[in-house]
Amino acid sequence: MLITLLALLxxxxxxxxxxxxxxxxxxxxxxxxxxxxxxxxxxTQLGPVGQGAVIREHYVWSEAFGLALDLRLDGLSLFxxxxxxxxxxxxxxxxxxxxxxxxxxxxxxxxxxxxxxxxLGLVWADNxxxxxxxxxxxxxxSYLLISFKLSDxxxxxxxxxxxxxxxxxxxxxxxxxxxLGQIGGSYTISALLALPPATFTSHAxxxxxxxxxxxxxxxxxxxxxxxxxxxxxxxxPTPASAYLHSATMVKAGVYLLARLHPAFAESPxxxxxxxxxxxxxxxxGALIALRQVDLKAILAYATVSQLGVLVMLxxxxxxxxxxxxxxxxxxxxxxxxxxFLIAGIIDHATGTRDIRHLAGLAKAMPLLAAGxxxxxxxxxxxxxxxxxxxxxxxxxxxxxxxxxxxxLGLVGLIASALAxxxxxxxxxxxxxxxxxxxxxxxxQAAVQHPPSALFVLPVLLLAGVGTAIPFMLGIVEQxxxxxxxxxxxxxxxxxxxxxxxxxxxxxxTSLLAIALGLLVFWxxxxxxxxxxxxxxxxxxxxxFDGLVNGLYTVADWSTRSVQGATLPTQVSVILLxxxxxxxxxxxSSGTLLAxxxxxxxxxxxxxxxxxxxxxxxxxxxxxxxQSRLSAIISLGMVGASVMLIYVFFSAPDLALTQxxxxxxxxxxxxLVFFRIPPQEVQPIPKRISLRHLLISLLVAxxxxxxxxxxxxxxFFATISDYFSLNVLAAHGGNIVNVILVDFRxxxxxxxxxxxxxxxxxxxxxxxxxxxxPVQDPSQPTPPKARSRRGDKNA
Amino acid sequence: xxxLVFAVLVAVLMGTATYLLLQRSPIRMVLGLGLFTHAVNMLxxxxxxxxxxxPPVLLDKAAFDGDIxxxxxxxxxxxxxxxxxxSFGIAAFIIALLHRRHTLDMSGENCTxxxxxxxxxxxxxxxxxVEEDYEWLEDVVLLRRQEQQARESRx
Numbered sequence: 001m002l003i004t005l006l007a008l009l010x011x012x013x014x015x016x017x018x019x020x021x022x023x024x025x026x027x028x029x030x031x032x033x034x035x036x037x038x039x040x041x042x043x044t045q046l047g048p049v050g051q052g053a054v055i056r057e058h059y060v061w062s063e064a065f066g067l068a069l070d071l072r073l074d075g076l077s078l079f080x081x082x083x084x085x086x087x088x089x090x091x092x093x094x095x096x097x098x099x100x101x102x103x104x105x106x107x108x109x110x111x112x113x114x115x116x117x118x119x120l121g122l123v124w125a126d127n128x129x130x131x132x133x134x135x136x137x138x139x140x141x142s143y144l145l146i147s148f149k150l151s152d153x154x155x156x157x158x159x160x161x162x163x164x165x166x167x168x169x170x171x172x173x174x175x176x177x178x179x180l181g182q183i184g185g186s187y188t189i190s191a192l193l194a195l196p197p198a199t200f201t202s203h204a205x206x207x208x209x210x211x212x213x214x215x216x217x218x219x220x221x222x223x224x225x226x227x228x229x230x231x232x233x234x235x236x237p238t239p240a241s242a243y244l245h246s247a248t249m250v251k252a253g254v255y256l257l258a259r260l261h262p263a264f265a266e267s268p269x270x271x272x273x274x275x276x277x278x279x280x281x282x283x284x285g286a287l288i289a290l291r292q293v294d295l296k297a298i299l300a301y302a303t304v305s306q307l308g309v310l311v312m313l314x315x316x317x318x319x320x321x322x323x324x325x326x327x328x329x330x331x332x333x334x335x336x337x338x339x340f341l342i343a344g345i346i347d348h349a350t351g352t353r354d355i356r357h358l359a360g361l362a363k364a365m366p367l368l369a370a371g372x373x374x375x376x377x378x379x380x381x382x383x384x385x386x387x388x389x390x391x392x393x394x395x396x397x398x399x400x401x402x403x404x405x406x407x408l409g410l411v412g413l414i415a416s417a418l419a420x421x422x423x424x425x426x427x428x429x430x431x432x433x434x435x436x437x438x439x440x441x442x443x444q445a446a447v448q449h450p451p452s453a454l455f456v457l458p459v460l461l462l463a464g465v466g467t468a469i470p471f472m473l474g475i476v477e478q479x480x481x482x483x484x485x486x487x488x489x490x491x492x493x494x495x496x497x498x499x500x501x502x503x504x505x506x507x508x509t510s511l512l513a514i515a516l517g518l519l520v521f522w523x524x525x526x527x528x529x530x531x532x533x534x535x536x537x538x539x540x541x542x543x544f545d546g547l548v549n550g551l552y553t554v555a556d557w558s559t560r561s562v563q564g565a566t567l568p569t570q571v572s573v574i575l576l577x578x579x580x581x582x583x584x585x586x587x588s589s590g591t592l593l594a595x596x597x598x599x600x601x602x603x604x605x606x607x608x609x610x611x612x613x614x615x616x617x618x619x620x621x622x623x624x625x626q627s628r629l630s631a632i633i634s635l636g637m638v639g640a641s642v643m644l645i646y647v648f649f650s651a652p653d654l655a656l657t658q659x660x661x662x663x664x665x666x667x668x669x670x671l672v673f674f675r676i677p678p679q680e681v682q683p684i685p686k687r688i689s690l691r692h693l694l695i696s697l698l699v700a701x702x703x704x705x706x707x708x709x710x711x712x713x714x715f716f717a718t719i720s721d722y723f724s725l726n727v728l729a730a731h732g733g734n735i736v737n738v739i740l741v742d743f744r745x746x747x748x749x750x751x752x753x754x755x756x757x758x759x760x761x762x763x764x765x766x767x768x769x770x771x772x773p774v775q776d777p778s779q780p781t782p783p784k785a786r787s788r789r790g791d792k793n794a
Numbered sequence: 795x796x797x798l799v800f801a802v803l804v805a806v807l808m809g810t811a812t813y814l815l816l817q818r819s820p821i822r823m824v825l826g827l828g829l830f831t832h833a834v835n836m837l838x839x840x841x842x843x844x845x846x847x848x849p850p851v852l853l854d855k856a857a858f859d860g861d862i863x864x865x866x867x868x869x870x871x872x873x874x875x876x877x878x879x880x881s882f883g884i885a886a887f888i889i890a891l892l893h894r895r896h897t898l899d900m901s902g903e904n905c906t907x908x909x910x911x912x913x914x915x916x917x918x919x920x921x922x923x924v925e926e927d928y929e930w931l932e933d934v935v936l937l938r939r940q941e942q943q944a945r946e947s948r949x
Binding site: 654 | 802803814815816823832839848872885
């Protein structure tokens with residue numbers, strides 16, 4: 001059933017695209033059908049899964065690699081699945097109106113549904129590798145969604161940043177998964193979680209494994225210091241921002257941490273990392289949001305802050321923390337989703353999201369004002385909303401910690417209360433400033449396109465669900481909260497949630513936070529002015545862009561310097577590298593140098609020494625001589641000496657071939673070079689000439705060493721003997737020929753192919769040259785090529 | 795001591811070849827390539843010269859008793875044989891390439907040894923040069939067509 005639902009969503013993606021939904025008035029309702037089906041089915045499972053039932057499905061993917069598509073539905077997967085599918089359905093309806101009659105609607109749906117498929121696969125997967133594949137699926141679809149407006153340079157940059165940060169994190173995570181699989185002996189998550197936690201925490205590779213996995217989870221959930229990609233991702237169309245960047249994708253990291261919580265929660269490394277990172281993110285996100293004036297930017301930083309809260313809660317290994325986590329995730333999805341959608345509707349209706357230009361929208365859009373009240377009060381955590389319930393539980397966690405005698409508990413309590421106060425302030429800003437105040441401080445934007453009631457309906461539905469849940473705790477408590485909390489904790493959880501506990505210390509703290517929030521809201525003008533003065537330089541985006549640009553600079557510089565523009569540079573780099581490697585090999589292994597002795601016994605004959613000397617002299621003449629013809633002749637001298645050396649050292653085939661080739665080369669050189677006039681090459685400066693000489697001497701030394709080593713070692717002895725002994729089997733007498741045509745026939749075939757290609761290439765080049773440039777009579781004729789013979793500069 | 799002779803030979807050939815390859819003139823590069831070929835062939839050949847013997851050819855196949863110690867090592871020779879032929883193919887192609895470049899650029903004045911720089915800030919100039927190449931080609935084709943038509947009309 002799970003795979004059918006995934007397939008349903010995956011198939012909906014191209015289908016909706018092909019149906020051209022922009023042609024229909026209410027396309028959103030059709031598009032919402034597939035996620036609604038998924039939501040409905042998941043709701044029917046709430047009861048059984050709440051009782052502890054687990055649905056498993058197993059599909060073999062690649063047996064040899066141990067890859068399987070294992071799907072598993074337990075409390076936590078069901079919980080996340082409901083958020084993904086339920087909010088997805090609302091977004092699908094909303095997008096239908098947001099993109100009304102725009103041709104991009106089909107494309108948007110295709111991406112949205114592919115994303116939904118990946119996200120559901122991610123939370124349902126029971127195999128680490130399958131989870132990674134779905135994880136990357138969400139990264140890529142979100143990349144495409146952020147860069148949806150292809151003409152917007154900022155959107156492209158934001159998308160690239162998000163992809164690089166989350167992609168690098170995911171690669172680190174894959175490494176962590178492999179280590180985890182090696183330690184636990186399986187890639188199946190449920191099998192790993194069934195092992196005793198000590199299996200992991202006592203393993204030598206525990207710390208690297210945990211850090212790699214945390215990198216993946218923390219980048220995805222935009223935790224400090226990787227938080228900067230999330231606000232940049234706000235360039236996505238608002239429905240995508242609402243869905244990906246508040247309700248679902250950014251919670252993938254939280255999901256993964258929650259999933260692995262039972263195995264790692266006892267480790268101090270886990271505790272301190274999550275506590276510190278989450279705590280910093282919580283406070284930092286809330287403070288930076290004070291500086292923003294864009295509705296979406298405020299919401300984005302508030303999301304960063306809330307994600308910090310969730311990560312911080314995951315550090316604890318207690319029942320209250322698990323419950324606070326589950327409540328926090330759902331409450332956040334149910335208030336942040338609608339708030340984003342409201343920001344989108346405001347943008348749609350007035351053409352701006354800048355809070356300085358908005359005021360008095362409640363009159364024009366009363367339904368929207370109702371929505372913002374429901375969602376905003378929940379975000380503020382004011383009783384009796386869902387957000388209040390979540391915040392109470394959060395404070396309770398720290399209160400218990402403080403009561404246990406740890407002074408850090410008090411710090412945590414104060415930090416959480418402070419963040420809570422800031423949340424109150426934002427929520428009031430979001431409710432009051434655009435909707436209820438009389439006039440905007442700057443030029444006020446007018447409502448041009450008031451939204452239809454159907455457009456606002458998804459907002460009201462989501463906010464309404466969030467409002468209703470605290471009043472029906474008795475019905476949903478077991479399936480919706482207790483089951484996922486037990487999965488996070490790895491032990492059964494019993495719940496007694498209620499809106500009213502009496503005048504507990506926690507409630508008093510909460511009241512204090514609200515009062516502080518009201519104070520910040522009251523003083524918002526001076527506070528914002530102070531924050532606007534804060535230095536802007538030190539933000540993650542700048543550092544990240546600097547790193548990326550630095551990488552490009554280094555790559556550019558290294559390519560330029562290694563793969564220089566001129567052929568001589570490239571040749572010298574290659575030759576010097578070869579020399580360097582030989583020196584390294586010789587120096588690093590002592591035996592190589594020790595063998596560099598000369599066998600004085602094997603004396604050469606007089607003729608051989610003369611021939612070698614002849615070749616040496618001819619080679620030196622080739623370099624020194626100015627005349628082109630003489631140089632070609634001296635090159636031929638070298639060839640002739642080499643040929644004679646082959647004769648003296650019993651290589652008749654080589655001598656014959658060398659002789660033929662030498663004649664051919666000579667003819668070719670003479671034929672072609674004397675059609676080419678000497679070039680006006682500038683003389684090479686002394687300094688560069690000296691450098692060339694130095695390189696040549698180095699290479700000469702390299703050749704000397706290589707030749708001595710080659711003479712000492714029996715390089716081919718073992719395989720040569722095989723060829724010599726089996727020569728009769730090939731019915732040949734000439735061993736060299738037999739090697740070429742029988743034993744190493746493929747080499748010879750390759751050689752023939754090279755010759756054919758060279759011949760074809762040469763033929764094509766010469767044929768083409770028959771087409772000569774036509775002389776334009778108005779231009780002076782260039783100097784005739786063959787008129788100058790006495791070439792000095794060849 | 796043979797090894798020493800070969801080592802000196804290889805060293806000198808490699809040094810001179812490198813020096814020629816580093817020059818700007820393409821013709822010198824071709825010469826350098828030729829010397830480098832010899833150098834590398836001699837390097838491979840040097841592995842088999844210390845055990846002198848007869849050429850690796852069985853004059854009487856029936857009498858071969860499996861005594862291979864009388865022959866020199868045949869494998870380096872087989873490798874060099876392939877190398878000689880391939881290096882000739884490459885040399886011939888490069889010579890044809892030089893010839894082609896000369897016909898395209900008669901003056902030889904702006905003939906530099908710069909290869910295409912993929913990171914050049916303004917690759918426009920090179921592109922223009924290529925376009926000019928094709929402009930005259932088009933002219934030639936047009937001219938030929940006109941000649942042909944004139945010939946046909948004369949008939």
